[in-house]
Structures are given as C-alpha cells and as structure tokens.
Amino acid sequence: MEQFIAVVRILLLLSLIICAVATALSKRVMQALIIFTCYSLIMSVLWLLLRSPDLAITEAAVGAGVDGVLFFLTLRKLHLIDKDEEEAIPEEEEGVKDEN
Amino acid sequence: MKTDLFAHLKEWEEGNWTPDQGQAEASSLGPREEKEIKEPKKKIIRSLEKKELHISAVQYRVISVIVCLILSLVLIGTVNFLPGFADEDTPTTNEVYEHYIEEGRDQTGAVNTVAGMILDYRAFDTLGESFVLFTATVAVLLLLEYKKEGKKKREDGLDYRLDPIVYALAKFLIPIILVVGIYILFNGHLSPGGGFSGGAVLGGGFILYAMVFGEEKAVRVLSEKTVKIVSIASLSFYCLAKSYSFFTGNEFNGVHSVIGPGNPGDLLSGGLILPLNLAVGFVVCCTMYSFYMLFKRGRLD
Numbered sequence: 001m002e003q004f005i006a007v008v009r010i011l012l013l014l015s016l017i018i019c020a021v022a023t024a025l026s027k028r029v030m031q032a033l034i035i036f037t038c039y040s041l042i043m044s045v046l047w048l049l050l051r052s053p054d055l056a057i058t059e060a061a062v063g064a065g066v067d068g069v070l071f072f073l074t075l076r077k078l079h080l081i082d083k084d085e086e087e088a089i090p091e092e093e094e095g096v097k098d099e100n
Numbered sequence: 101m102k103t104d105l106f107a108h109l110k111e112w113e114e115g116n117w118t119p120d121q122g123q124a125e126a127s128s129l130g131p132r133e134e135k136e137i138k139e140p141k142k143k144i145i146r147s148l149e150k151k152e153l154h155i156s157a158v159q160y161r162v163i164s165v166i167v168c169l170i171l172s173l174v175l176i177g178t179v180n181f182l183p184g185f186a187d188e189d190t191p192t193t194n195e196v197y198e199h200y201i202e203e204g205r206d207q208t209g210a211v212n213t214v215a216g217m218i219l220d221y222r223a224f225d226t227l228g229e230s231f232v233l234f235t236a237t238v239a240v241l242l243l244l245e246y247k248k249e250g251k252k253k254r255e256d257g258l259d260y261r262l263d264p265i266v267y268a269l270a271k272f273l274i275p276i277i278l279v280v281g282i283y284i285l286f287n288g289h290l291s292p293g294g295g296f297s298g299g300a301v302l303g304g305g306f307i308l309y310a311m312v313f314g315e316e317k318a319v320r321v322l323s324e325k326t327v328k329i330v331s332i333a334s335l336s337f338y339c340l341a342k343s344y345s346f347f348t349g350n351e352f353n354g355v356h357s358v359i360g361p362g363n364p365g366d367l368l369s370g371g372l373i374l375p376l377n378l379a380v381g382f383v384v385c386c387t388m389y390s391f392y393m394l395f396k397r398g399r400l401d
Contacts, residue, residue: 053292054214057284061300066388069307073395 009049016042029080033071040064209362209370210289218294219373219380223342226295230380233387234335240391246398260312270312277305281385288377289370295380302381303388310389315397322389324400331386334379341372341379 019039026032040063047056075081183190200217208216218226260266281302288294310318362369393400 054294054297057293057297058300061297061304062388065304066300066307066391069311070391070395073392077395 005049009046012042012046012049016046029075033068033075036071037064037068040067205364208373209364210373211364212289212291212294214292215289215294215373215377216370219289219376220371223345223372223376226376226380227338227342229296230335230338230383233383234331237331237387237390240394241400244394244398245400259314261314266312270308274305274309274312277301277308281305281381285378285381286367286374288381289373290365290367295377296384298377299381299384300388302385303392306385306389307392310392310396315393318393319401322386327386327390327400330382334382334386338376338379341376345372 016039019035019042023032023035023039026035040059043063044056044059047053047059072081187193200213200221204213204216204221205211208220210216210220260270281298281304283298284291284293284301285295285298288298306318306322309321362371364370368374390400
C-alpha cells in the first residue's frame with residue numbers, strides 16, 4: 001500500500017509540473033484556464049497526501065472552484081474567450097462551442 | 101578619429117557644436133526632388149525601425165529567459181537550504197509546538213489542534229485575515245460596481261438551464277455542496293477544515309447556484325442586504341468575542357472565562373471556537389459570493 005501511494009505521489013507531482021508548464025505555454029486562454037484548474041485539483045490531492053486535509057478542502061474549493069469561475073468571468077468580460085472561439089472555428093469546425 | 105571625437109565632445113560640452121550640425125542644413129532641395137527622395141527614405145526608415153523592433157524583441161526574449169533562469173535558480177537554491185520535511189532539528193520544533201500538541205486539547209477544548217491554534221491561541225491573526233477578505237470585497241465593490249441606471253440586460257448567450265448535463269448535475273450537487281460546507285463549518289473544532297474551508301465550500305455552492313439558475317434567483321436567497329448584514333455582523337461579533345476574551349482572560353492566565361472549553365469531542369465544546377468558526381465562514385462565503393456577483397453583474401442585488 002505504501003509503495004502504491006509513493007507511485008501515485010510521483011505521478012501526481014509529475015502531472016503537477018506538466019500542468020504548470022502547460023498553463024504557461026498553451027496558446028488559447030480557455031485551455032490555459034482549464035489546465036490551471038486541473039493544477040489546483042492535483043494540488044489538493046497532494047495536500048491530502050501531505051496530511052493537511054484542511055488545506056486540501058480549501059484548495060479544492062478556492063483553487064479549483066471559485067478561482068476558475070472568476071478567471072472565466074474576467075476573460076469573458078475582456079472578450080478573450082470569444083476571440084479564441086472565432087479563431088478556432090475554422091481550424092476545428094466542430095466541438096468548439098461545447099467549451100462554454 | 102579619436103582625437104576628433106574628443107574635440108567634438110569638448111565643443112559640445114561648451115555649447116559650440118551639436119551632433120546634428122552640418123546635417124540639418126542639407127535639405128535645401130526643391131519640393132519635387134524632396135518628395136522623390138523622401139519616400140524611399142521613409143521606406144528605408146520603416147524597414148530599419150522594423151529591424152530594430154525585431155532586434156529588441158529578440159533581446160527582450162533572451163533577457164526574460166535569463167532573468168527567469170536566475171530567479172528559478174535562486175528559488176531552488178533557497179529550497180535546498182530549507183530543513184527537510186518533518187525534520188526534528190528544525191527551529192520551529194521548540195517548546196511552543198510541544199505545548200500546542202500536549203496542552204492544546206485541554207486548554208482550548210478543540211480536538212482539531214489547528215482550529216485551536218488559529219482560533220484560540222492566535223485568534224488575532226485570523227481576525228486580520230477576515231478583515232483582509234472584507235477589505236478585498238470593499239475594494240472590488242468600489243472598482244466594479246456600476247450604477248443602476250444602465251440596467252440593460254447583458255445578454256452573453258450563456259444559459260446553463262438549457263444545458264441538460266449542467267442543469268441536472270447542479271440540481272443534484274448544490275444541496276450536497278451546501279450541506280458539506282455547513283458540516284465543515286460546524287465541525288471545524290472536531291475534524292479538518294474550519295471557517296475558511298467551510299466558507300469557501302459554501303460560497304462555491306452559492307456561486308454554482310447563481311451560475312446555473314440565474315442571478316435573479318440567487319439574489320432572492322442572498323440579497324445585497326443579507327450579504328452586507330451577515331459579513332458586518334460576523335466581523336463585529338468576532339471583534340467583540342475576541343476583545344471579551346482579551347479582557348477577561350482565560351484559564352491559563354489565572355482568570356476563568358465564562359465559556360469554558362467544555363468536553364473535548366462534543367459538538368458544543370471548545371469555548372469560542374465554534375462561533376468564531378461560523379463567523380469566519382460566513383465572511384468567507386459572503387466574500388466569494390459577492391466577488392462572483394460583482395464580476396458578473398457589477399452589483400450585488
């Protein structure tokens with residue numbers, strides 16, 4: 001069981017780093033936002049593994065929930081997400097509108 | 101060449117010579133010739149500007165990468181000097197920590213030592229944190245609130261009620277989220293969590309409600325008046341409660357507080373920790389909710 005947890009921890013840490021880099025590098029704002037939310041979610045599981053469940057609850061509620069919503073609203077107000085869609089429609093044609 | 105330059109510099113300093121001397125007078129051409137010469141010149145200048153821009157952009161990138169590398173190296177180096185995880189020889193492992201672990205439960209009556217610390221031993225820190233949140237709400241209110249005259253409905257084409265997946269999930273999840281939030285709030289002194297976590301979960305639940313069922317419905321649950329009264333009442337209660345225990349003291353100062361720690365493990369125990377948890381939770385919940393409403397609508401009602 002301990003070995004399993006160690007493996008899971010390493011996987012989580014790796015995906016944490018990947019998420020952090022991908023947030024900075026992704027071209028589309030909506031993508032970056034979703035990856036950032038994933039980052040918070042992974043971080044909350046890591047807090048749990050570090051034995052601070054109170055921080056895990058807060059991270060899940062604030063980082064993955066409220067933060068994402070506030071970012072989303074701000075980007076919508078700045079019309080950054082709509083622009084994304086307009087640019088993306090000729091490329092991908094379908095399945096783009098589902099994002100929002 | 102060198103002596104020439106120095107001589108010019110000396111003259112420039114004295115005011116007898118300027119760098120553009122001899123070049124400014126060269127435009128004594130007729131208007132037609134001037135035009136003919138100027139346009140290709142402009143093109144050259146533009147291309148030069150573009151080149152310079154390109155060079156400066158490259159420089160900018162290179163410098164930013166170097167700065168990032170230096171910063172991250174400094175940070176990683178600092179992390180190397182931190183004590184190891186759960187190391188026994190750290191400076192924080194002293195008698196304060198031992199006192200919290202050994203006496204905390206009996207003195208504060210909270211099974212959750214973290215709650216005992218942040219809401220009893222160090223309650224003033226938490227009061228400051230609550231006021232930070234309140235100040236943030238006030239700042240957002242000042243920045244983002246717009247007057248009611250422009251009451252045009254902002255059609256942004258987002259109606260989650262038409263989305264069957266989101267609607268069904270939200271209908272199912274919102275009560276559970278709210279109940280979990282209230283549970284975390286009320287069990288702050290017994291289980292992990294407490295004011296901030298519970299308040300954030302509650303606020304998230306209300307935000308989900310406002311998102312899916314529309315702000316008009318959410319306002320009926322949490323109106324502007326309610327938000328303001330609840331947050332101000334919670335903060336005032338926190339201030340009063342903490343100044344009360346500040347003036348009357350507590351058991352370990354020799355003076356007995358009216359509200360004792362109770363029987364550790366009971367729901368109604370831990371003295372002031374449960375009401376303080378509730379106060380912090382309400383402030384956090386109202387802050388989250390008002391952030392959402394102000395970002396979305398520009399007003400709370």
